[in-house]
Amino acid sequence: MYRFLSAALVVLAAGCGAPQEAAEPSKPTYDDSRVGHFGYGKPASAEEIAGWDIDIRPDGLGLPQGSGSVEDGEWLYEAQCAECHGSFGEGVGRFPVLSGGKGSLTDPRPSKTVGSYWPYTSTLYDYIRRTMPFTQPESLTADETYAVTAYVLYLNDLVEDDFVLTHENLASVRLPNEGNFVPDPRPDVSNTRCMTDCRDPAAISVLSEVPTYVPASMTMEEIAEAEPAHPGAATYDQYCSICHDVGVAGAPRIGDAAAWSSRLERGMAALEMNAINGIASEAGVMPAKGGFAHLADDEVNAAVAYMVEGSQ
Amino acid sequence: MRQRQLDQIVKSVAESGDKLPREERRRFLRQGLSLAGATAAASFAGGALADSGNLPPNVPSWTRRLGPGVLTNPYGQPSPFESHVQRRTVDWLTADRIAAISFTPLGDLNGIITPSGVVFERYHAGAPAIDPNQHRLMIHGMVKRPIILTMDDLMRFPSVSMIRFLECPANGGMEWRGAQMDRLQFSHGMLACCEWTGVLLSTLLEEVGLEADASWILAEGADGAHMSRSIPMEKALDDALIVYAQNGEALRPEQGYPVRLLNPGWEGNTSIKWLRRLEVGDKPWHHREETSKYTDLMADGTAREFTFVQECNSVVTHPCPERPLKGKGKYFIEGLAWSGRGKIRHVDVSVDGGVTWREARFTSQVLPRALTRFGLEWDWDGSPALIQSRAVDETGYVQPTYGQLKAVRGTNSIYHKNAIHTWRLEPNGTVSNVQIS
Numbered sequence: 057m058y059r060f061l062s063a064a065l066v067v068l069a070a071g072c073g074a075p076q077e078a079a080e081p082s083k084p085t086y087d088d089s090r091v092g093h094f095g096y097g098k099p100a101s102a103e104e105i106a107g108w109d110i111d112i113r114p115d116g117l118g119l120p121q122g123s124g125s126v127e128d129g130e131w132l133y134e135a136q137c138a139e140c141h142g143s144f145g146e147g148v149g150r151f152p153v154l155s156g157g158k159g160s161l162t163d164p165r166p167s168k169t170v171g172s173y174w175p176y177t178s179t180l181y182d183y184i185r186r187t188m189p190f191t192q193p194e195s196l197t198a199d200e201t202y203a204v205t206a207y208v209l210y211l212n213d214l215v216e217d218d219f220v221l222t223h224e225n226l227a228s229v230r231l232p233n234e235g236n237f238v239p240d241p242r243p244d245v246s247n248t249r250c251m252t253d254c255r256d257p258a259a260i261s262v263l264s265e266v267p268t269y270v271p272a273s274m275t276m277e278e279i280a281e282a283e284p285a286h287p288g289a290a291t292y293d294q295y296c297s298i299c300h301d302v303g304v305a306g307a308p309r310i311g312d313a314a315a316w317s318s319r320l321e322r323g324m325a326a327l328e329m330n331a332i333n334g335i336a337s338e339a340g341v342m343p344a345k346g347g348f349a350h351l352a353d354d355e356v357n358a359a360v361a362y363m364v365e366g367s368q
Numbered sequence: 369m370r371q372r373q374l375d376q377i378v379k380s381v382a383e384s385g386d387k388l389p390r391e392e393r394r395r396f397l398r399q400g401l402s403l404a405g406a407t408a409a410a411s412f413a414g415g416a417l418a419d420s421g422n423l424p425p426n427v428p429s430w431t432r433r434l435g436p437g438v439l440t441n442p443y444g445q446p447s448p449f450e451s452h453v454q455r456r457t458v459d460w461l462t463a464d465r466i467a468a469i470s471f472t473p474l475g476d477l478n479g480i481i482t483p484s485g486v487v488f489e490r491y492h493a494g495a496p497a498i499d500p501n502q503h504r505l506m507i508h509g510m511v512k513r514p515i516i517l518t519m520d521d522l523m524r525f526p527s528v529s530m531i532r533f534l535e536c537p538a539n540g541g542m543e544w545r546g547a548q549m550d551r552l553q554f555s556h557g558m559l560a561c562c563e564w565t566g567v568l569l570s571t572l573l574e575e576v577g578l579e580a581d582a583s584w585i586l587a588e589g590a591d592g593a594h595m596s597r598s599i600p601m602e603k604a605l606d607d608a609l610i611v612y613a614q615n616g617e618a619l620r621p622e623q624g625y626p627v628r629l630l631n632p633g634w635e636g637n638t639s640i641k642w643l644r645r646l647e648v649g650d651k652p653w654h655h656r657e658e659t660s661k662y663t664d665l666m667a668d669g670t671a672r673e674f675t676f677v678q679e680c681n682s683v684v685t686h687p688c689p690e691r692p693l694k695g696k697g698k699y700f701i702e703g704l705a706w707s708g709r710g711k712i713r714h715v716d717v718s719v720d721g722g723v724t725w726r727e728a729r730f731t732s733q734v735l736p737r738a739l740t741r742f743g744l745e746w747d748w749d750g751s752p753a754l755i756q757s758r759a760v761d762e763t764g765y766v767q768p769t770y771g772q773l774k775a776v777r778g779t780n781s782i783y784h785k786n787a788i789h790t791w792r793l794e795p796n797g798t799v800s801n802v803q804i805s
Contacts, residue, residue, distance in 0.1 A: 080530070080735075080736065081528045081529065081530055083568070083570075083606070083607060084568070084570065084571070085570070085605070086570050086573060086574050086578070086605050087574055088574075088577065088578075090574050090575075091512055091513065091574065091575065091576070091577030092512075092513055092575065092577065093574070093575060094524070094525060094575055096515075096517060096521040096522075096524050096525065096575070097515040097516055097517040097518070097521040098515065098516055099513065099514065099515060099516075100506055100507070100508050100514040100515055100516045104506070104516060105506065105508050105514060108506055108644065108645055109508070109645075109647065110594065111586055111588070111596065111647065111653055111655070112653070113649075113651060113653050113654070114654050115651070140463075149463055150460075150462060150463035151463045161665060161669040161671075161780075162667065162668065162669045164779075164780075166665060166780055168660065168665070170660075173660065173665075173671070174659055174660050175654065175659050175673075176654050176659065178654070179654055179655060179656055179659050179660065182653070182655055182656070183655065183656040183660075186593070186594035186596065187492070187493065187592065187593045187594055187656075190466075190467075190493075193493060193592040193593065193594065194594070233671075236669060236670045236671060237659075237663065237670070237671050237672075237673045238670050238671070238672055238673070239672070239673065239674065240672050240673070240674055240675040240676065240677075241672070242675065242677065242679065242784075243679065243763075243765055244776050244777075245768045245772050245773050245775075245776045245777070246765075246766070246768070246772070247758075247766040247767065247768040247769060247772055248766060249714070249716070249725075249758075249760055249766050250725070251716065251724070251725045251726075251727075252724050252725075253723065253724070254722055254723055254724065254725065255721075255722055255723055256723075257720065257721070257723050259805065260721040260722075260723075260754070260804055260805060261804065261805045262792070262802045262803070262804055262805075263546065263802075263803045263804060263805055264545075264546030264547040264548075264802065264803045265547055265792070265800060265801070265802040265803075266547045266548060266549065266550045266800055266801040266802070267550060267800070268550075268689065268794070268798045268799075268800040269550040269551045269689040269690070269800070270692075270798060271689070271690050271691070271692065272452075301451065301452075
């Protein structure tokens with residue numbers, strides 16, 4: 057039988073301007089007498105579970121039988137991992153760095169690697185098994201995973217070059233930073249709800265700032281103090297952007313350098329003429345002046361210049 | 369036959385207000401644009417062509433003709449004029465777009481519900497394309513009845529719907545060392561709030577029957593990352609939800625279609641998408657996304673693990689860089705507040721960098737672990753301002769300043785940055801992101 061933690065209450069806000077608060081859905085509590093109550097689905101067989109149950113725990117629970125050496129791992133790593141992680145685990149581009157970083161955790165820019173930060177070897181095996189190589193997850197065999205794991209440990213100077221990692225010794229390979237993980241102590245920061253004279257206005261200074269973002273929807277006079285606008289920007293924003301922002305009817309999008317460069321092959325004058333008189337081609341259709349007959353030719357030309365300059 | 373004639377008439381009427389020259393119009397249509405496309409383009413043209421012609425006392429062009437009929441869009445889309453409302457990403461944040469994140473356009477939204485199409489995305493191996501008929505949810509481990517459920521099985525269980533926020537714990541994490549993101553979408557946009565529908569995890573755990581020492585659950589996705597997190601049993605039996613619907617429709621692929629976990633109020637990373645497996649155990653698994661990542665490095669070199677709760681936070685959404693002010697006058701400062709520990713109790717707003725604060729009023733429902741919208745009337749005299757919001761949740765926790773947060777945690781923790789945010793308003797109405805002393 058269901059027991060309910062509490063009946064949901066409808067609380068009426070009393071004159072503080074808040075709308076009426078809504079009732080919450082009821083929450084039944086776990087009841088052991090209802091095991092199998094619905095009977096939906098089918099029993100999961102041992103074989104079905106084995107196919108999906110890939111997780112490993114720090115105590116080694118879940119490790120498949122097998123082994124792999126640093127030596128075998130080196131070859132596999134070079135073939136499958138180095139492209140993103142670098143031959144020495146140094147990371148390529150923004151892909152994760154795997155090695156180094158020892159003693160850097162208190163630096164202004166810490167390097168959090170397997171050797172410097174990760175608490176457990178099991179995590180390395182588990183992660184490689186479930187998600188690597190990046191473009192072919194779950195494609196390595198158990199032995200290959202042991203070998204690559206062993207090699208990453210070697211890159212972090214945690215094992216010797218003749219080391220062989222197995223399901224029996226993995227849990228005993230301890231990582232140096234294991235002891236530095238602590239439980240969540242929050243709430244750990246407190247503030248008070250001061251309402252007036254909370255601080256000295258003279259003591260307020262800007263410590264860091266980001267250059268002002270000016271939305272495209274602002275008009276010229278609104279950003280007059282920010283920066284002078286391109287003479288074609290206003291016409292573009294009001295008219296041309298309707299098609300050229302997203303590419304309606306084959307319109308070349310502003311910023312699409314390839315689309316504009318092919319149209320510029322016949323020169324700027326030809327481009328302006330098409331904008332003023334309209335054009336219909338395989339690539340797209342544009343009515344004269346985009347359909348805005350009231351625009352002066354100069355306004356159209358300025359907008360064309362704005363789009364071309366913004367698409368290089 | 370009759371229907372075709374009618375369609376023809378409707379079409380010609382729709383075109384008659386079009387001021388394109390006849391020759392252009394023919395060419396336009398000859399290009400094989402769909403009727404819908406042509407009509408949309410024509411109404412664009414009509415709208416802007418009119419200039420003053422659509423304003424009083426004139427009768428607007430769209431009022432003088434018929435519009436497209438029903439089923440022009442069998443699944444409707446926002447107006448083309450709203451095409452600027454988009455998820456966006458910051459390319460330097462990640463190595464590629466497969467293991468990456470995009471941001472919710474918070475400044476463009478209203479109320480507390482995030483439309484499904486613009487909810488931020490977070491993938492570790494891209495979004496898998498899953499056939500729901502071939503998707504299975506396996507529940508096993510320390511249970512009495514390990515089972516495999518189809519989506520149909522799952523949907524037979526009693527369902528629950530709740531409005532809850534979902535936030536990546538790295539939201540704002542780029543700003544521990546200083547202001548860095550130029551707009552609201554990037555400073556706070558790893559955040560959304562939806563109505564989620566599904567089965568309480570406690571219902572499923574009751575169905576399989578827990579063994580005596582069962583105390584943790586591993587949730588695992590069917591994406592290429594087999595994304596996994598360890599969830600304490602206390603949360604699993606409280607309000608964790610196995611979700612198959614979002615804002616009234618099936619989950620979007622980006623959000624875990626056909627089924628995901630939702631841990632309300634907790635770091636979004638624990639709410640595993642494309643959920644395929646729940647394993648019950650007696651210890652946490654310490655997987656990569658709860659050791660190497662999603663742990664909070666302190667200044668002394670220790671790291672906090674299993675930092676689940678998203679603490680009380682708030683941000684002003686108007687004004688913001690994307691929504692500057694247009695000259696001095698009366699404005700309604702608006703924003704969002706949320707807390708993983710429950711309901712929002714107060715939100716205060718300052719326009720002088722925190723010297724004086726005024727209590728804002730709630731302009732939405734106040735639900736636990738949901739976005740809550742607040743507002744405050746303000747008469748701007750045109751002088752520079754430092755605009756902030758500060759939320760208090762029902763536990764009495766007051767959102768901290770950057771100084772208070774950094775004094776305890778340093779600047780290397782990446783996750784769980786919930787400091788009071790400052791927008792600098794300039795006399796010209798533009799707004800920029802700053803951090804103040």
